[in-house]
Amino acid sequence: MPAEEFVAGWISGALGLVLGHPFDTVKVRLQTQTTYRGIVDCMVKTYRHESLLGFFKGMSFPIASIAVVNSVLFGVYSNALLVLTATSHQERRAQPPSYTHVFIAGCTGGFLQAYCLAPFDLIKVRLQNQTEPRAKPGSRPPQYRGPVHCAASIFQAEGPRGLFRGAWALTLRDTPTLGIYFVTYEWLCRQFTLDGQTPSSGTVLVAGGFAGITSWVAATPLDVIKSRMQMAGLKQRAYGGLLDCMVSSARQEGLGVFFRGLTINSARAFPVNAVTFLSYEHLLLSWG
């Protein structure tokens, strides 16, 4: 099984992540808390209350973990294509796979990465939603002291299954939308590249950026539900399940609730995925 794809996926995931984390914090807060009037208000309040550091809450952990998850995504995607089309990454420019194969491989990668992502994403969301300013003497400490403490507290209170809260919503969110992700990327690359040629860096950046936006647009409704299920019982009311969360969120807040965080998600998705695909393609090219 070719391993370079996993390594390239790891490095490119880490690069994309740092760039996108501040957007991600604003997104999670807008989706799960009702105290902000919009993106700018959330940014201003976060900055005033918690300084620039507030935007990077919960990042150290994803940088290690999400990078691993990205490695699973790209590694499984590429190896699934190898199984489906019997072509390696290098051969695929000359013999491009069909969009159906790209979609199936993307969904497979999406499904498997969702399973690895679930506990990491849960911890990230819980830490991002702690709005207390950094420890001041005399102030009440936040519930979780850091990622390890957060994981340990959830494990102690709810057992291993607690760490997979919201995993079902996450899998539903990621399986089809990562199929869309790779199809969009491939389609855009092919539009701007002569047959058999390698796409230019500019093309890869634009195709990667739009692949990110398209898949996030499709993923946002379930992303809201996922984040809420992960917070259920803490700052959020408890839900009877995924459907209950959908119905009661829509009843209380209207259908618009399913698009919360869409603007910020798209603004984040472009740079993150442009950089992810560019570094991924470059690494693989330089390793020959």
Ligand SMILES: C[N+](C)(C)CCCC[C@H](N)C(=O)O
């Ligand atoms: C499928 N869905 C849109 C949910 C995620 C796409 C993931 C791509 C990238 N790791 C990012 O964080 O933007």
